[in-house]
Amino acid sequence: MxxxxxxxxxxxxxxxxxxxxxxxxxxxxxxxxxxxxxxxxxxxxxxxxxxxxxIPEYRTVTGELVAFSQYHQADIPLDAPYIDNILKELKMPHSTMLIEELVEKNKRFIVMKHPGFSDKEFVDKNFHTEGYLDFRLKFNSNQAVQILGxxxxxxxxxxxxLPLISDPIEEKKETFIKKNKDAIMITIVTGTVIGFLLLMPVVSDAANYVEEMTVKLWNRISNIIP
Incomplete structure (x- = not known):
């Protein structure tokens, strides 16, 4: 990963x-x-x-079928016996961004247009006397939250x-280290020794001390770099 x-x-x-x-x-x-x-x-x-x-099943919401009544000038719930329960279900086709915006703006209920009422013959047969327009589904916004979840x-x-995919940069780094192990170790040890020499006072046993520290450092680096 x-x-x-x-x-x-x-x-x-x-x-x-x-x-x-x-x-x-x-x-x-x-x-x-x-x-x-x-x-x-x-x-x-x-x-x-x-x-x-x-649209996948997990985007399904259920709610109350409503329509705008020209007579009442308001949204009226439609609960007539001839309305199939399947019309009270919808699958949200919206982008996740739009769903997030709907949830943010509508804390309790979301109302969305119902495509099931695009059949003009069905609408004229059952609703023409009431003057219904703009059929929609009203549902609890928690259902949209569940979809996002x-x-x-x-x-x-x-x-x-997802299967493991090697990082080409990391691979090159590892290959370089393996190929140049000795050169890297010599560079590190040399730099460290020079540092010791610059910091140490000139005493009679300085050479022995440097030699001892060099061996210890070399052994430690050998354990770090495979």
Missing amino acids: SKETKKLINDIENEEISVTQALRRSLPISKQHQDRSFTEWLNKELNGYDDWRD FITNKLLNKLNS
């Missing part, structure tokens, strides 16, 4: 970024892994679903399951 992925997971778990920000930061990761299905899902969540048939959990599960 790359450093970017670990940082992203940490930011998501600590709720330091929004769902939309998490999805956006996941896009380059999905492309790095060449995971087309992951990339496609990210784009749909970020941009919204154009086709109602593509589901998306977040699904994203976290996906990020945690």
